[in-house]
Amino acid sequence: MSILVFYSEFDSFEQWSTLLAPHLPGVTLCRAEEVQNDDEVHFALVWKPPHGFFAPYRNLKLLINLGAGVDSLVGRDDLPDIPIVRLSDPHMARMMASFVLFAVLRYVRDIPAFERAQRERRWHYLHPRSPETVRVGVLGLGELGAHTALELARQGLDVRGWSRSQKNIDGITCSSGIDALDAFLAGSDILVVMLPLTPQTQGLLSAERLARLPHGCAFINVSRGAIVDQVALTQALQRGQIAEATLDVFDREPLPPEDALWGMENVLITPHLASVAIPASAAPQVAANIQRAARGEAVLHQVFPQQGY
Ligand code: GLV
Secondary structure, eight states, rough: EEEEEOOOSSSOOHHHHHHHHGGTTTTEEEEGGGOOOOEEEEEESSSSSSTTTEEEEEOOEEEEOOOSHEEEHHHHSOOSOOOOOOOOOHHHEEEEEEEHHHHHHHOOOOOOOHHHHTTTTOOOOOOOGGGOOOOEEEEEOOOOOOHHHHHHHHHTTTEEEESOOOOOTSSEEEESSSGGGHHHHHHSSEEEEEOOOOTTTOOOOOOOTTTTTTTEEEEOOOOOGBOOOOOHHHHHHHTTSSSEEEOOOOOOOOOOOTTGGOOTTTTEEOOOSSOOOOOOHHHHHHHHHHHHHTTTTTSSSSSOTTTTT
């Protein structure tokens, strides 16, 4: 008898268990509070479980992070010493790319200016720019970043990408390493932050680095708030050094009601949903990893806590 324990405040247990059950005969899916025998819990499918969550489950074999970003998991001091895997789902990458496309094209096509003009009943003609003249910098070229960069390039935009180690992606001008970061930022009319949050990327976009961005640029963050100095970002937006921002993530979530960002008309705020775990497309991969772990085989999409991703 094997139990798969589930924990998430955001994802539906019913949906996940309906989709997983047919793939996992012999495995019972339970919410944490329904587990009767802790020793039968061999697998955990979790998003941000409370501290101490894993302690009762002494026979855990596999921990599956119910999302792409593992920063909230790998930094914990209560992790069991077992393989940890994350979701790596092309549909999640597509969902992310669609959000970033929306946010980038909204700026490329000057939509915020038209939204403001409409509120004033003002006919405000701005001649459309051609996409090749707009430099979009994608900061982070992992699975989600690389897919998004390609989708942006398909729009004819001048897409550049930066990552810690050098990547080569057709049609994208790639640069890498901390020494190349300032030049990359200086060449981004629209910056899209898609890095994982690790000890190396925490606070990477400091006030000094934000100041390297071209005056009047647009800033989009769909990864993690802690990569950016949020106070410096807010000030840059107030000064107009950064003209516009689309922010899906924040250093504190939910963003507190008193935060200045809420009241800024050059900021679009969304509540951390640019991309989410999609049960229908991710369930087969979750089930496959559970079957592999049950057979003692190597799992896919493993995360290495000391590396941070
Ligand atoms: C969402 O932020 C995720 O990491 O899946």
